[in-house]
Amino acid sequence: MGASYSLCSHSSTLSTHTLLHSHPKATAFSHIRQSGLPNPSFKLNPTNQIFQTHLRIMAQPSQVLPLQGGQVEVGETQEGNGTRPLLDFHGIDQELVEKIVYDALVWSSLHGLVVGDKSVQRSGKVPGVGMVHAPFALLPMPFPESHWKQACELAPIFNELVDRVSLDAKFLQDSLSRTKKSDAFTSGLLDIHSKMQEINKKEDIRLGLHRSDYMLDEQTKLLLQIEMNTISCSFPGLGCLVSDLHRSLLNHYGEFLGLDSKRVPNNPAASQFVEALAKAWTEYNNPRAVVMFVVQADERNMYDQHWLSALLKEIHNVSTLRKTLAEIDTEGELLPDGTLVVGGQAIAVVYFRAGYTPNDYPSESVSKSYFPATQILILF
């Protein structure tokens, strides 16, 4: 059975004429995907290992109970492929595991580590209904500290790479020319890009919120990058909470498990995402303007996004507007000076948690071309 870890590092970069890469942040956030590694959690707690938090993307987290045979069923994956990865808890008293599971479920419920339940129809539309704990790994996984540091050090370099690529029109068009031929969606985006080149439209201020996913290859012991997300990077909100959850569980049970809560690294992904958004908002220099979250109409992971809105308001007093592309199409207005106004509110920053799939575009309407024509910051 193959075994691998993955680690996701959220980071952001804000670039202006003078501020290019002055804010490259390699956040300590991570989560690890684990596929069937036997007994990973309880072997050791060596000083060169740290514990990484783990948040699985799954649809039926409520299947976490009951416990059988010392193993915790962690439910189906969100993709619904029926795979049921098992965390092996051999060596831990089953009664103790049940206690930890119970406490973890309570902690999640009290601290907003929740998602919409797909079995409740409105759970992706209306907040506060049909909630279920987010899926999570019960305990953090050991991860080599050196690889962790490596990923953190790589973050600003990848940020700069993405920023430079975004400015290199020829490279972008050339690299994606074959994709353009076979994929109508990419083709549409490249057409918008070409139009912007034609009118010589350039953004002086750019902000990227990225998430880089890595896996630790067991054979080569190398950290391998799986993908780098440059739009709609999910789980900065809930991921931080998983770190907090693990810290809380180890505070209570660490002694029994031989795990030290202090080895769970700090995970400031949410506050750093929010700091970057606030910095971009400040650059826009209109105190009445808001940050617009472009969202999908049905979003069961809305609480991950709501955490960012809540922190943005609480820490930086910046307000958020949530709109689908269809709503922006109906309610949006482009003023002659390039200001985008939606529902009567000037938009300083657009944060995309949608728009990366053709399904998010309801029609061939102006919504597709609103953003590049405006003066606002666009976060792809």
Added chain:
Amino acid sequence: MGASYSLCSHSSTLSTHTLLHSHPKATAFSHIRQSGLPNPSFKLNPTNQIFQTHLRIMAQPSQVLPLQGGQVEVGETQEGNGTRPLLDFHGIDQELVEKIVYDALVWSSLHGLVVGDKSVQRSGKVPGVGMVHAPFALLPMPFPESHWKQACELAPIFNELVDRVSLDAKFLQDSLSRTKKSDAFTSGLLDIHSKMQEINKKEDIRLGLHRSDYMLDEQTKLLLQIEMNTISCSFPGLGCLVSDLHRSLLNHYGEFLGLDSKRVPNNPAASQFVEALAKAWTEYNNPRAVVMFVVQADERNMYDQHWLSALLKEIHNVSTLRKTLAEIDTEGELLPDGTLVVGGQAIAVVYFRAGYTPNDYPSESVSKSYFPATQILILF
């Protein structure tokens, strides 16, 4: 249409030989029941009025949306009588109300102001599944500060009254003699009480966690006591959160509404309940002993209770055990020295969130008589 407010004051008293009523606390927690008073929230914000939080006990809080005609449907009462009290929001822009409702729902979800949804079967048994925001009043109600203070001042007096009554065996038996004849449940409790008198069993240390409910009578302008709860006082956990929710909403929208968040009084009910439980636990003087929450098998209001457990652990490092009376019957053991052991753990304090109805007693078994024979603190 009649109009009345009610206010609930949580308080606790811990009595020992030397400590009698040294901890009578009138907590600032309150919630108000309101029945059809026209436009109570937005008349004024005079200096002699404070705002009271409001947590309705309802079954279908998800009915809080949509908004129609400037009124918010706050759903059915928990009793399921189909009454749908309406809060009148005339004078507030409907779009603003919708925004506030949305923010309130998000806030509740992120901050653990949740209950189990009755439409989800397991929501009263397993934490973290089938959650829905707790029902709440969208905004605090004005309440005369003088009456508020009066209720707070009354709390320690009522606490002392209850404590004295609990020690006056003859008064108790005489007062309830007629009830004893017609009510088998009360009769059973009085029989246990009589047995304890016969063996001269007395508790040197007593702790009461009480909740006193008041209504403000609109005709007489008097504060009228509705009832005093001396067992299973609910909502110290969630009630505090409603105060926080209202404060948060007024911080954002108070200016538009003419309401000042600073006028929402501090509500330390949860931390004071927990402080009292910790104090009682300390009196038992066994660092390995735990506080046992006696709960109902199906409890959709479990998060209100979980907040107390969480705070008890977090603030005082005291652990909690949750058991139904049936489970105690099976797993409990009474040691010769009077120590109650449940699931291998010595019980220092019993906190009853069940046991006030015949349904909670599964049989005529020893569970009924466990507690009075032990040396532990009993919280009725």
